[in-house]
Amino acid sequence: MKHLICISFFIVSNFSLFGQNVSGVVVDENKSPIHYAIAYCGQNHAHSDESGNFEISNLSIGDTLHFEFLGFEDYEKVIQDSDFSNQLVVTLLPVIFEMNEVTISKSVKTTNTISSMDIKINPVNSSQEVLRKVPGLLIGQHAGGGKAEQIFLRGFDIDHGTDITLNVDGIPVNMVSHAHGQGYSDLHFIIPETIDNIDFGKGPYYTEMGNFNTAGYVNFKTKDKLDESILSLDYGMFGTGRILGMFDLLGSTENQNAYIATEYQQSDGPVESPQNFSRLNIMGKYGIETESGDLFSFILSKMYSKWDASGQIPQRLVDNGTITRFGSVDDTEGGTTSRLNMAINHSKKLSEHSFIKTNAFYSLYDFELFSNFTFFLEDPVNGDQIRQHENRNIYGMNSTIYQSLNIGKSNVDMSYQVGFRYDDVKDVELSNTSNRKTTLSQLSLGDVNETNAYSSVDASLDIGKWLINGGLRFDYFNFNYNNKLSPQYDNKSVDKVRFSPKFNVIYNQNNKLQYYFKSGIGFHSNDSRVVINGDADLDLPAAYGSDIGIIIKPLDKLLINTALWYLFLEQEFVYVGDAGIVEPSGRTVRQGVDFSLRYQLSRNLFFNTDLTYTDASAIDEEVGSQFIPLAVPFMAAGGLTMKEFYGFTGGIRYRYIMDRAANEDNSIVALGYFITDINLSYDINKLTLGLSIENLFNTAWNEAQFATESRLRDELEPVEELHFTPGVPFFFKTSATYRF
Numbered sequence: 245m246k247h248l249i250c251i252s253f254f255i256v257s258n259f260s261l262f263g264q265n266v267s268g269v270v271v272d273e274n275k276s277p278i279h280y281a282i283a284y285c286g287q288n289h290a291h292s293d294e295s296g297n298f299e300i301s302n303l304s305i306g307d308t309l310h311f312e313f314l315g316f317e318d319y320e321k322v323i324q325d326s327d328f329s330n331q332l333v334v335t336l337l338p339v340i341f342e343m344n345e346v347t348i349s350k351s352v353k354t355t356n357t358i359s360s361m362d363i364k365i366n367p368v369n370s371s372q373e374v375l376r377k378v379p380g381l382l383i384g385q386h387a388g389g390g391k392a393e394q395i396f397l398r399g400f401d402i403d404h405g406t407d408i409t410l411n412v413d414g415i416p417v418n419m420v421s422h423a424h425g426q427g428y429s430d431l432h433f434i435i436p437e438t439i440d441n442i443d444f445g446k447g448p449y450y451t452e453m454g455n456f457n458t459a460g461y462v463n464f465k466t467k468d469k470l471d472e473s474i475l476s477l478d479y480g481m482f483g484t485g486r487i488l489g490m491f492d493l494l495g496s497t498e499n500q501n502a503y504i505a506t507e508y509q510q511s512d513g514p515v516e517s518p519q520n521f522s523r524l525n526i527m528g529k530y531g532i533e534t535e536s537g538d539l540f541s542f543i544l545s546k547m548y549s550k551w552d553a554s555g556q557i558p559q560r561l562v563d564n565g566t567i568t569r570f571g572s573v574d575d576t577e578g579g580t581t582s583r584l585n586m587a588i589n590h591s592k593k594l595s596e597h598s599f600i601k602t603n604a605f606y607s608l609y610d611f612e613l614f615s616n617f618t619f620f621l622e623d624p625v626n627g628d629q630i631r632q633h634e635n636r637n638i639y640g641m642n643s644t645i646y647q648s649l650n651i652g653k654s655n656v657d658m659s660y661q662v663g664f665r666y667d668d669v670k671d672v673e674l675s676n677t678s679n680r681k682t683t684l685s686q687l688s689l690g691d692v693n694e695t696n697a698y699s700s701v702d703a704s705l706d707i708g709k710w711l712i713n714g715g716l717r718f719d720y721f722n723f724n725y726n727n728k729l730s731p732q733y734d735n736k737s738v739d740k741v742r743f744s745p746k747f748n749v750i751y752n753q754n755n756k757l758q759y760y761f762k763s764g765i766g767f768h769s770n771d772s773r774v775v776i777n778g779d780a781d782l783d784l785p786a787a788y789g790s791d792i793g794i795i796i797k798p799l800d801k802l803l804i805n806t807a808l809w810y811l812f813l814e815q816e817f818v819y820v821g822d823a824g825i826v827e828p829s830g831r832t833v834r835q836g837v838d839f840s841l842r843y844q845l846s847r848n849l850f851f852n853t854d855l856t857y858t859d860a861s862a863i864d865e866e867v868g869s870q871f872i873p874l875a876v877p878f879m880a881a882g883g884l885t886m887k888e889f890y891g892f893t894g895g896i897r898y899r900y901i902m903d904r905a906a907n908e909d910n911s912i913v914a915l916g917y918f919i920t921d922i923n924l925s926y927d928i929n930k931l932t933l934g935l936s937i938e939n940l941f942n943t944a945w946n947e948a949q950f951a952t953e954s955r956l957r958d959e960l961e962p963v964e965e966l967h968f969t970p971g972v973p974f975f976f977k978t979s980a981t982y983r984f
Contacts (some may be wrong), residue, residue, distance in 0.1 A: 251951075256654045258275060265650070268332025268597055268881040269278035270311060275499070275533070277591075278336060281313040282349055290871055291349060293646055295539065295591045295599050301650050302329075311336065312347060342434055343801035343844035347755040350711040352449065352704070352748050354758060355379075355805055357824035358840055362522075363452075363848050366885050366895060368436040375431065378444045378462055379805075379840045379854040382879055382899055386969060388553030388578055389511060389521040391613070392430040394948055396901065397459045398446060398811065399834040399858025401874035405429030406768055406817055407787075409453050409461035411541055414603035414642065415587050418456050421692045421772040423672050424613055425455050426817060429466075433547035433583050435505045435525050437490060440467040446838070447809060448766025451702040451715030451746050452644070452661055457766040457812065458787035468531050468541065469501035472983045480977030483512035488981075502530040512918060514973050515554045516568070517575035523549040535940065539591040545584070552578035556967040558954055569944060570969045571693065573956070574629065576680050578622045580612035598647040607638040614680050614858040616630040621955040621962050626678045630687075633673040640665035655706040659848040664697040670771075671728075686729060692772045693724040702746075711750040718743055721784065730746035736776045742767050742784045756797040763790040770817065782828070785815035801844035810835045816862070818871065830864030832872055848889040853882030862908070873951065874914055878902040896940075906951035912966055917945035919971070930983045938975040945971035 270281040282289065287308050290300040292472040303309065303323050311319040316336035321327075346361065348354060358379050368374055368906040375383050375393065383393040387402040395402040400600040402408050405427035410417035412434055415672035422649035443463040445453070445889030453461045470492040478486040486509035506526045513519035527545040532541070554572035561567045564970025572662045587605040594600055598616045616629040642663030652759055669692040676684040702715035719742045727734040753759070775783045816829040836858035860875035883897035898920050906912040925934035939945075946968035 252685065254659050264303060264328045264573055265299055265301045266303050266309065266327050266332065267297070268334060269296040270298060270313070270334045270336060271296055272316070273335060273337055275335075277539075278316075280351065281311055281316075281334075281336065282347060283309060283311050283334075284723055285309050293352070293599065293648070293657075295320040295593065295601070295646075297593065297599060299597065299648060299650075301651070301655075312345070316520070318345075324633045336746045341848075342847075343803065343842065344628060346797065347795065348758045348795050348805060349755070350706060350709075350750050350758070351754045351980060352711075352713050352750065352760075352762070353443065353445060354750070354760070355445070355840075355926075356443055357795075358803070358805060358842060359444055361795070361803075361842055363439070363442060363854065365887055366530055368439045370436055371432060371434075373463065374434060374436055374439070374464070376899075377442050378460075380446065380461075380838055380856045380879075380881075381444075381460075382881060382901060384971075386553075386948045388434075388519050388551035390523070390549045390551035390553075390579055391424075391511065392428055392432075395429075396876050396879060398809065398856060399836060399860045399875045399877070400459045401870075401876065402459060403427075405456060407456060409455065409457040410464075411462075412464045412585075413466055413541075413587055414589060415543075415585050415605045415607065416638070416640065417817055419609070419636070420455065420667055420694050420696075420769060421669060421672065423611055423634040423674070426771050427768065430581065430583070432523060432549060433525060433527075433585065434464060434466075435488070435507050435527055437476075437488065438466040438505050438527060438529075439464055441465040446807075447762060447764065447791055447811065448787050448793070449746050449748055449762040449764040449789065451700045451717050451744075452659070453766070454698055454717065454744075455696060456768045457587070458789070460767055466527075466529060466543070467503075468529070470503045472617075474981060474983055476979060476981040478509075478664070478977055478979040481975050482514050483510065483518070484975075484977060485510055499533040500531065502528070504528045508704075514970070514975070515570045515572065517552065517554050519552050519554075520578075521549075521551040523547065537593055539589075541589045543585065543587040543589075548580075548582040550580040552576075554969075556948065556950060556952065556969050558619075558952075558956075559966045559968070560963060562954075573619055574616040574627065576629065578680070579611070579615050581612070582610045584608040594645070594723070595599065598645060599650065600643065600645045602641070602643040604641040605638070606640075607636070609638065610634075611636075614677065617950075617952055617967070618962075620957050620959075621953065623676065623684070624955075626676075626684055627957075629675045629677050629680070630677045631673065631680075631683070633675075635670045635672060637668040638665065640666075653708075656899050657704040659700075659702045661700045661702075662698070664695065666696075667692065667694045669693070683956040688773070689727070689728045690773070691726040693721040693722075693726075694772050695724075696720070696769075709752050711752070713750070715746040715929070717746070719767075719784070721769060723775045723783070725772050725776040738775050738783070740775070740783050742786070744786075749897040758795040758965065760793050760795070761791070762793075765789075768817065770815075771814065784816045785813060787814070788812045795929075803842045805838070805840040807838045808836075809838065825923070829872075831860055832860065832862050834858055834860045834872075834875070848887050850885045850887065851882070852885075853880065856881045865908060869908040871908055871910045874904055874949070875906050876901055891927045892924065893927070894922070896920065906949060906966055907964075912951040912964070914949040914951075914966065915946055917943060917971065919943055919945060925979075932979075932981040932983070934979040934981070936977050936979070938977075940974070942974040943971075944973075947971040 281292040292298040382396045419428040446460040474490040476488040490505040510522040531541040551877040555577040589603045644661040647658040674687045700717040704713040724737040789811045839855040881899040885895035903916040908912040923936035949968045952967040955962040
């Protein structure tokens, strides 16, 4: 990026010789606020807050104020006398992405630059890509396409969300005390093409993040406005199809925007017993800016999904040729799930130096899942099929005041947060069933009422090249469970609290080199049913973490981020599905190295790679049994992307997971894999034709893997070995998209 300097003129005597403050708002061409745009003039600098507001001090008439933000044209403003008394409205226009425009700004969340770059270069176009956009995060689908993905991050097999906080437009995704697993996070209600921004952070260092923020967090923000309406149709192998519609409802109406998006998809999958998978998504969003400058947005979405699954199969049956990798032992597995979301977001400017953001949300959620992990181990006659079910209402609200203060030449950004979440869960059930029709016995049944009220304060002090950030979060939990299987009324309640301090230091040598140290305490809550029964020593076990890292641009078109990190958990949780319990597994330590690289080889060609090495161990286990099951020692992802080259856009992507221990002594090994995907599209005016291939080299790989003890109908003794669901083989899909 070109080197810009501040031009100052000598001010005649009828003007003050002392610098003054200039404030305003930074927006895009749709008048949507731009968060963290950089404003600078010489050594003076500032950034826009979440509502686009900024204030920069020590300016004089004739100074040139510069504005920058990734993916937008630089903007220059020569300061005039009237600018000190009037609010500036700075509109940034989008441009083709160029790496040399990227600057490293002072922020606890500077690494978000990486995901912002990835979104600009290669937007999210499939549900599988939603979480893969987070550097260092990989996913796997358990079975059938309808369950939440299995998540891998920083040496964690997070299962479905036990150690990562997920939110969409302020709506929490994680489900506390879920029928299938603590923190269960089903992101399938997001229509991928509506995603506008991904905010992520690794580790428990962020004051605004609460429950499940141990390995990290991811916040998704959907588009406020569509640039154009879209109709899209996908068709591929295994009976796979998808239709998408996104429609701008108000066009260029000033101060208002609205759109609706909907998708329907189906697939039989590569398995021998068809998955009969289908999903319907509908989403609407409306935004308005009032005459007083208040911003409102209203979101309504509905998702419904159903599927069949072949389940996890034992390795011994594949080895002896009884079934293929795509066969099954019990193909009556599957389920249904639905979710209705409603949310209101409001932003109001309180003064020149402060504003408040509030969001309120409601979710109506239903879940039913049939599984059979052990076949005929417990019931040699009917089999071990189980049903997990719940019906849930989630209510919540969050309000945060942001305040900027100038102390001499230093800036202080403050935030004060207060909020609550209430989960009303009816008929959380675990039952033995047969053929998805007959209930043989109920193992557990009850109602969960769980309340989480919280508050926090956070401060960032900007001193020269230093940014010092500290915060303290307070969480209160009330766990309530009504056991419906008890012969007498059995309703119990427990209260718990957790304080979570954070401390982070950022040092910017310049806009191409940053050093950082992050530290903090996070936590993940236990299942209400476990807390009430007193089965756990720790109900809100803490996670103690720290990062030491560097972000550097050694070349104009090369960005590197690397970090040494450490994470200690007071209690590791393992969900035992067929027993309906969350099993404590003792203290654990993970430490490792993260490495991310982004390089623009030419105007249209980009390379990226993310690597994570982890050393994970269970502290409380005996020597030789210290392996954490499914903790990944090394994983990598990356690829080449070609953007807008004579109408062509495409890329080749890879992902790799190393072999890892499937049990505590590593006597059973979960196999690693290396998978390559490619995609290519061509624009013809307003029509885009595309194709994509998953698993280009038709690698035989296991997507979900577990060490499980099972017994088949004709076996006298159980066998503990690797059970898995097969990964997708060579898969070809075509698409056509029309924009209008």
